[in-house]
Amino acid sequence: MTPTLHVDPLVSETMPVTSAPPVNQPSTAPGEPVAGPDSPEERVSRHRLPVRIGHWLNAVCLFILIMSGLQIFNAHPALYWGDRSDRDRTLLSIRAAKSDGGQVKGITTILGHPFDTTGVLGYSNNSARAFPAWATVPSAKWLAMGRQWHLFFAWLFVINGLLFATYAFISRHLTEDLLPTGRDLKNISQAVKDHLRLRHPKGDEAKRYNVLQKLAYVSVLFGLAPLIVLTGLTMSPTIDTAFPWLLTIFGGRQAARTIHFIACFSFVGFIIIHVAQVVLTGFFNNIRSMVTGYFVLRHEGVKR
Ligand code: HEM
DSSP: OOOOOOOOOOHHHOOOOOOOOOOSOSSOTTOOOOTTTTSEEEEEEOOHHHHHHHHHHHHHHHHHHHHHHHHHHHHEEEESTTTTTOSSSSEEEEEEOOHHHHEEEEEEEEEEEEEOOOOTTTTEEEESSSSSSSGGGSSSSOOHHHHHHHHHHHHHHHHHHHHHHHHHHTTIIIIIIISOHHHHHHHHHHHHHHHHTOOOOGGGGGOOOOHHHHHHHHIIIIIIHHHHHHHHHHHHHHHHHTTTTHHHHHHHHHHHHHHHHHHHHHHHHHHHHHHHHHHHHHHHHHHHHHHEEEEEEOOOTOOO
């Protein structure tokens, strides 16, 4: 999910600067000195402004959506399939329970199998609550406020997503940078092996996203994001009245809630792997490229 080289950022600042074909900015910035690929360090323009703004807005929205969503979940910490919330047929439930010795424990039950999750889920910090205070917005139990945060950032997420998708389509960022090519897909097994060995592309290859990055970004942007929005809408009785086919597609309001929850934790999984890759492949260089647009490439074997 990341670019791919290890660059000493302090050294890179003093190196010759060039503009080269970037991940998503094909043109050379006017007036920039060009060092060329025979220079050991090359500064490339990697992310355009709309991508950078959209990315960070998206990251803020997702963090608040996840945390306020967990606040809402805490008001009824159980999941079901279909249309009914039948307490005897939960897929997942998180609750506090008293043990025989009178001790309060947190119990998470998944498909009928109970697990002791005291301290994290069900009972934490002397309080009976499904997700702990540090994971929710607001941290105190406050359903009404959690819903206000959730709905505000959900609309921001939708508007930002639509603007990003339109931009990606019109600017050809989608076709040129994000969609994997046939050649990318042919080399996928090699890319998986390289990733497992923590070997990331270097030099010119690191100028564009690798196939696993592309697949992850495209499935999150055009699969997971629409899924979480549509299942969220399906939980609203007003929207269901206008678009009853949503209930048919997702198999009922409780099923939509369960899929919404699974999509939320898929986002959490994506974020953990995404940030880990950012750290592994040069945290400072990567963050700088998503903030300022510039990314420093090191060409191995080239002497100054
Ligand atoms: C605080 C957490 C995050 C950090 C530090 C972070 C960092 C980055 C960085 C450095 C890049 C550039 C990678 C490259 O140049 O190869 C990137 C790209 C990307 N990130 Fe994140 N990210 C975060 C959260 C998220 C979240 C929550 C999403 C959810 C969808 C996301 C989705 C993406 C996508 C789709 C791209 C590719 C953007 C494009 O070229 O259109 N990121 N991220």
